[in-house]
Amino acid sequence: MVIAVIISAVAIIAAAGLGLYARSLRRQIRDICAQSEFIEKHGSNKLVSVDIRDKAVLELVSCMNGLLEEKRRVAIQAKNNERIFKDTISGISHDIRTPLTSLYGYFQMLQGAADSASKEKYTQIIHSRILELQDMTEQLFTFVKLENPSYTLETESVNLTQTLCDVMFSFYGDFDQSGTEPKVDIPAEICHINANEAAVRRVLQNLVKNALTHGCRELSVGMKSRDEWAEISVSNQVAEGEMIDVSRVFEKFYKADTSRHKSGSTGLGLFIARTLTERMSGKIYAEVHGNVFTVTVTWKRV
Numbered sequence: 001m002v003i004a005v006i007i008s009a010v011a012i013i014a015a016a017g018l019g020l021y022a023r024s025l026r027r028q029i030r031d032i033c034a035q036s037e038f039i040e041k042h043g044s045n046k047l048v049s050v051d052i053r054d055k056a057v058l059e060l061v062s063c064m065n066g067l068l069e070e071k072r073r074v075a076i077q078a079k080n081n082e083r084i085f086k087d088t089i090s091g092i093s094h095d096i097r098t099p100l101t102s103l104y105g106y107f108q109m110l111q112g113a114a115d116s117a118s119k120e121k122y123t124q125i126i127h128s129r130i131l132e133l134q135d136m137t138e139q140l141f142t143f144v145k146l147e148n149p150s151y152t153l154e155t156e157s158v159n160l161t162q163t164l165c166d167v168m169f170s171f172y173g174d175f176d177q178s179g180t181e182p183k184v185d186i187p188a189e190i191c192h193i194n195a196n197e198a199a200v201r202r203v204l205q206n207l208v209k210n211a212l213t214h215g216c217r218e219l220s221v222g223m224k225s226r227d228e229w230a231e232i233s234v235s236n237q238v239a240e241g242e243m244i245d246v247s248r249v250f251e252k253f254y255k256a257d258t259s260r261h262k263s264g265s266t267g268l269g270l271f272i273a274r275t276l277t278e279r280m281s282g283k284i285y286a287e288v289h290g291n292v293f294t295v296t297v298t299w300k301r302v
Contacts, residue, residue, distance in 0.1 A: 028052045032061065039068065084252075091253040095136060095266045103129045135209070139266045142202065143252075146275045153196040153279055157302060160191045160200065160230050164223055167204040174212055183220035191223075191230045193299040195280040200299075203276050203284075204232065206269040207295050211236035213269075215293065230301050235294040244293055249286045250274040270295065 028050055035048045047065040050057055103126060110122040145151050164186055175182060193200070211219050215236025224231045238244060248254045253267035270286070273295070277284045282299040 024052055025054070025057070028054075028057060032064075036064070045072065087253065091267060092140060096133070096140075099129050099133045099136065103133070136266050139206075139268050139272060142272050143266075143268050146272065153199050153276070155194050155196050155280065157192050158195045158197045158200055160193050160195075160232075160299065161186060161189070161223070163197065163200055164204055164221070164232060167201060167208060168221060170205070171208055171212070178212060180212065180217075180219055183218070183222075185220070185222040187223060187225070189225065191225060192302050193230055193282075194302045195282070195299060196276075199276045199280060203273045203297060206273040207232075207234040207297065210234075210269045210273075210295070211293075215239075225301065226298075228301055229298045231296060231298045233294055233296040235292050238288070238291045238293050240291070244288055246286050246288055249295075250284070273297070 032048055032050065035046070038044060039046055039048070047068060048061050050061050106122050106125050106129065110119060110126065113119045113122055168182070168184060168186075174180075208219075208221065211234050216239050217237045219236045220234075222233050222235075224233075245254075250270050250273075252271045254271075274284050277297050277299075280299065282297060284295065284297045286293070286295045288294075
């Protein structure tokens with residue numbers, strides 16, 4: 001009789017406890033729902049919290065908070081991408097509009113020129129602006145291709161020594177026009193790397209073009225072999241007072257010259273050089289010593 005009473009009492013207590021737990025669980029679920037609705041409605045950065053220490057409930061809330069944090073991360077990334085896209089469009093628009101405006105101006109002057117000497121002068125300037133615009137368009141086209149994650153480069157054995165010589169020769173007219181006499185140190189030893197020839201040519205062209213456009217006075221190009229690596233450095237003197245943030249020179253549209261008065265520049269040259277170099281398993285870095293800015297690119301020899 002006594003045992004039956006005890007069992008009955010335990011059953012009643014257990015039932016009461018289960019009922020209390022069930023009410024507490026229902027209350028906690030309602031609170032979780034209320035918190036979720038508030039976070040969604042107000043865009044709050046809060047996370048869902050609980051009072052009950054039930055393992056299953058804690059696991060559920062942990063998953064919910066994980067999803068909330070991931071949603072916020074995606075939203076922040078989307079805003080950053082939108083900002084970058086707007087900056088990209090703005091930069092491209094500015095860089096294309098500037099030479100076009102100049103081109104139109106000189107075309108009007110050509111039409112109004114009275115003597116053959118003036119016509120020849122304006123014709124040469126217009127031709128120069130067209131070449132600048134052509135180079136900028138090619139840079140932008142390359143930039144768009146590199147922004148596509150599926151874009152790949154076919155590699156083969158490339159004669160780096162010959163490619164560098166060809167690039168330097170292609171700038172002969174630019175050196176002559178600017179009055180620049182580059183210091184060139186290219187060893188006679190033939191060096192081969194595993195890369196894409198067109199991409200290597202573009203990298204080297206961009207380094208020399210950057211030095212010509214943004215540098216002043218002296219410009220030097222050197223090639224060395226260090227153990228298994230081939231190293232090419234392009235250096236130029238920096239204009240007095242010009243500050244270069246070495247940590248940013250490979251960013252899209254970065255220009256140390258914030259007034260953007262240099263023509264023929266998209267601010268993409270070094271970004272493209274870095275991206276192409278890294279996709280061909282090379283390395284690239286920049287440094288400033290005194291008033292000399294240097295970009296060095298290396299590839300493994302084969």
